[in-house]
Amino acid sequence: MAKELTDSRSGRRWAGPIVAAVGAATAAGIGAYFVLPAPASEQVQSALPAPPDATALSPQFQAALDQAWQAVQQDLSVDALADYARLLHANDFAAEAEISWRLLLQWDEDDGHWPYYLSHLRRDAGDIGEVAAQLRETVIRNPSYAPAWLQLGDLAYKSGQTVAAETAYTRRLELVPGDPYARLGLIRIALRQDRRADATEALLALTHDHPGFSTAHNLLAQLWTERGERKRAREARWTGQQAGRFAEADDPWIEELKAFCYRPDRLLFLGMKAFQNNVGDRGVSLYEKAIANAPTDPNAHVLLGDLYLKLNQPERAVDVLQEARRLDQPAPALSVFASLANALRQTGQLESAANIVDEGLTVHPRAPELWVEKGITLRAGGRTPAAIEAFSRALELSPNHTEANFNLAVLRYDQEETVAALSHFDRALILQPSFAPALTFLAQYHLSTGDLEIARPLVMRLLEAHYGVPEVKRTGAMWYLRAGMAALSAERAGEASEYFESGYELDSTIADLALNVGSSRLGASRFAEAVSPLENYREMRPEDPSGCFFLAQAYLTQQRRREARNLLAQGAELAESQGNSRLAQICRSMLQQTQR
Numbered sequence: 001m002a003k004e005l006t007d008s009r010s011g012r013r014w015a016g017p018i019v020a021a022v023g024a025a026t027a028a029g030i031g032a033y034f035v036l037p038a039p040a041s042e043q044v045q046s047a048l049p050a051p052p053d054a055t056a057l058s059p060q061f062q063a064a065l066d067q068a069w070q071a072v073q074q075d076l077s078v079d080a081l082a083d084y085a086r087l088l089h090a091n092d093f094a095a096e097a098e099i100s101w102r103l104l105l106q107w108d109e110d111d112g113h114w115p116y117y118l119s120h121l122r123r124d125a126g127d128i129g130e131v132a133a134q135l136r137e138t139v140i141r142n143p144s145y146a147p148a149w150l151q152l153g154d155l156a157y158k159s160g161q162t163v164a165a166e167t168a169y170t171r172r173l174e175l176v177p178g179d180p181y182a183r184l185g186l187i188r189i190a191l192r193q194d195r196r197a198d199a200t201e202a203l204l205a206l207t208h209d210h211p212g213f214s215t216a217h218n219l220l221a222q223l224w225t226e227r228g229e230r231k232r233a234r235e236a237r238w239t240g241q242q243a244g245r246f247a248e249a250d251d252p253w254i255e256e257l258k259a260f261c262y263r264p265d266r267l268l269f270l271g272m273k274a275f276q277n278n279v280g281d282r283g284v285s286l287y288e289k290a291i292a293n294a295p296t297d298p299n300a301h302v303l304l305g306d307l308y309l310k311l312n313q314p315e316r317a318v319d320v321l322q323e324a325r326r327l328d329q330p331a332p333a334l335s336v337f338a339s340l341a342n343a344l345r346q347t348g349q350l351e352s353a354a355n356i357v358d359e360g361l362t363v364h365p366r367a368p369e370l371w372v373e374k375g376i377t378l379r380a381g382g383r384t385p386a387a388i389e390a391f392s393r394a395l396e397l398s399p400n401h402t403e404a405n406f407n408l409a410v411l412r413y414d415q416e417e418t419v420a421a422l423s424h425f426d427r428a429l430i431l432q433p434s435f436a437p438a439l440t441f442l443a444q445y446h447l448s449t450g451d452l453e454i455a456r457p458l459v460m461r462l463l464e465a466h467y468g469v470p471e472v473k474r475t476g477a478m479w480y481l482r483a484g485m486a487a488l489s490a491e492r493a494g495e496a497s498e499y500f501e502s503g504y505e506l507d508s509t510i511a512d513l514a515l516n517v518g519s520s521r522l523g524a525s526r527f528a529e530a531v532s533p534l535e536n537y538r539e540m541r542p543e544d545p546s547g548c549f550f551l552a553q554a555y556l557t558q559q560r561r562r563e564a565r566n567l568l569a570q571g572a573e574l575a576e577s578q579g580n581s582r583l584a585q586i587c588r589s590m591l592q593q594t595q596r
Contacts, residue, residue, distance in 0.1 A: 112142030
């Protein structure tokens with residue numbers, strides 16, 4: 001008697017027609033669907049997709065596939081078929097996985113996993129209509145699965161169905177209170193409806209509650225830019241940049257599939273995403289599993305070695321990269337030599353690093369990356385002339401190579417070859433216009449020589465790309481200070497005031513900016529606003545009598561007469577001791593007037 005198909009978790013027998021995707025579905029992942037008659041075990045077995053050809057994959061996957069298939073053959077239960085389907089899905093056998101999910105979808109009418117997994121396969125196939133249909137089926141079966149509601153909201157929003165999108169996002173928020181993804185979806189709806197004030201307020205709350213949610217910061221930067229609030233836009237853009245890449249919302253059911261994955265390329269991709277999103281062990285276990293499934297693949301070892309370097313674990317990188325070098329004989333790839341030399345240098349093994357570079361150059365003599373690595377290693381060992389030769393050779397092979405130009409520029413500048421150094425700094429920016437080290441040096445150099453017009457585009461580019469770096473903000477503030485002083489000399493007081501204000505916004509610890517901002521505000525009758533920068537200046541330069549003089553004026557406008565008199569007395573004494581009798585006399589005269 002044929003074995004009946006049962007759900008091993010509940011004992012419930014499957015009933016109803018079996019709908020299997022065969023024919024075109026197997027060939028192209030798109031479905032001609034056939035309804036099979038009543039639940040005969042033989043017919044169910046015939047509808048199941050046979051194991052695909054996996055000879056190109058690892059023995060571990062082949063063993064797991066054989067085991068899963070045997071389990072399905074021996075006991076056609078929901079659990080057995082689900083594990084088989086997960087194994088197919090996780091290893092990119094989409095056509096076979098789709099048939100399996102459709103079988104489960106029809107015969108197990110309660111579990112939301114099956115339509116949810118099917119929706120992901122259909123998304124990959126570009127069938128958005130069925131994606132939406134299967135997501136709706138998911139939330140009917142499992143209304144508490146929040147990731148499905150989020151995806152329904154996103155699909156509805158993209159297709160212009162605002163009401164449906166709002167409903168889905170609101171439902172997710174009920175399930176995940178405070179969820180940033182649903183809140184972002186509702187904010188985008190507000191923007192589509194031109195409710196910009198509401199959207200801005202909601203974004204401010206969202207970035208406060210979830211400071212690491214980069215997408216919200218980037219969207220806020222766009223809104224500030226639209227409103228002409230450049231400083232706030234820069235701050236939001238920088239915060240978004242520091243928060244990292246956009247990370248997809250947690251999805252436990254998709255996460256379950258990772259345990260079934262054996263494809264090295266897929267595991268390396270998932271590991272890269274984990275590193276970028278700063279989750280779990282940042283992808284290490286996934287990279288290691290990739291190597292376990294491709295133990296003779298040197299490229300997988302190189303990628304793991306590079307990951308260790310990014311995680312500041314050069315010792316571990318050396319071991320795995322040495323194995324990559326052993327596997328990639330007789331002519332290891334360029335990446336093997338470059339990464340291994342870098343790892344050895346970071347562990348202080350300069351001689352070994354130099355030997356690896358030289359070995360690499362015998363295989364890849366025209367690789368500028370290796371000549372740069374050689375130059376960096378030589379420079380670290382104090383061998384400047386040899387390092388210059390190495391960087392120069394790299395530039396013969398690749399004239400605009402960013403790192404080669406920058407390193408050579410630094411060495412040339414140290415040797416007081418300024419013209420040559422500046423030329424290489426400029427060339428370092430050709431391929432990477434926002435390369436911070438070269439931009440910073442050039443901006444500061446031209447500031448030091450008073451070339452404000454040459455420095456200006458460099459400073460602005462720095463501020464756009466690296467706004468939150470303290471050195472960058474200080475460099476920008478210094479440019480605004482110098483530009484303001486130049487405008488004052490040219491008797492353009494209004495323009496000077498704007499420059500001073502912009503610089504002070506960037507860095508309020510520069511004393512000259514604080515003084516000029518305070519005095520400019522006094523001159524513009526912005527008395528209350530002048531107090532803070534002038535107090536700041538007094539703290540930074542308590543010995544300067546002009547600080548006493550200006551702050552006393554600001555205090556007098558605020559009816560702080562006692563404090564003003566104290567400052568004028570101090571100012572007169574300081575000015576007299578420093579030989580500034582004119583300022584001393586002015587302070588005494590004002591002091592007498594305030595005492596009347």
